[in-house]
Amino acid sequence: MTRELPTSLLMAIAAREAENRIFAAMQAAGYTDITLAQSRLAAGIDPGGTRLSVLAERAQVAKQTATALVDRLEAAGYVDRVQDPSDGRARLVRLTERALAGLPAVRAEEQRIEQEWEAHLGTARMAALREALTMLRTITDPWAPAP
Amino acid sequence: MTRELPTSLLMAIAAREAENRIFAAMQAAGYTDITLAQSRLAAGIDPGGTRLSVLAERAQVAKQTATALVDRLEAAGYVDRVQDPSDGRARLVRLTERALAGLPAVRAEEQRIEQEWEAHLGTARMAALREALTMLRTITDPWAPAP
DNA sequence: TAGTATAGTTCGATAATAGGACTAATGCCG
């Protein structure tokens, strides 16, 4: 008999599968010089650019790690760093054209996964799943938008 | 306006939060000489012991990585390796007493998280969440038990 | 039995990760 897995582990299983597929889709689209850790960090960049320390928090890594990851992303031409006009100490990490060009491939794979899941669960269950996850976010995600 | 996050990302957020809490609980219980990657691998060990190649698949790492992680876990006294009686090439990785002694702390934190989530979502939504996740597992987890 | 597949390890190279210390810019408060 298999033990009842914790809900969080069930989530981790599905989330990891999705992450792998999205990463593979990126590689298939020709973005082979980026790693999973780097793409996780890059996924936290807002359209207008984001501070390194914020990226570090979002990706749950130390500032030093974020610096190293951004260094590599910058060297590969996926991001650049510009001065933050509102704070002389800070700099904003922004996606470059090259990175933005890869977004459609990522979004497409995301949607494909979404559709497959919905086909497997049915519309109602999928909606319930999203509702529950969205609610959970308010207690698990410090970056969740104010309700 | 914030974009609608993919379902898989919502899962990843909650799952990561839970993983961090469980790992922190382990450290608080005195298990400070283990890393997250090591504990992820160890989490895949079955009661009777598990082959290294299976652990590698479950944790989604290469065999070489699994070897390295088991090496460290073994050095720290959390696992041992014994000959697999059914196959002369294979060895079984088993949890030691020391590792088993830490399990209650892990399970307790898992339950605490489970309860907090249920309190936040309500019983019905929590049940729906688990139902959907369990169904999803059949298409996202190669290790899912036969339905 | 010869040939092939599988389990695990070793070697070597690169990436990820973080503690500590450091510089520079901010912001607060008397």
Added chain:
DNA sequence: CGGCATTAGTCCTATTATCGAACTATACTA
């Protein structure tokens, strides 16, 4: 205003994680 704690980011350094390639030993198969 001026001192002083705070914050953003980086550098240095050490450890861990990760994997490609090659290798050994055992198992399977035709």
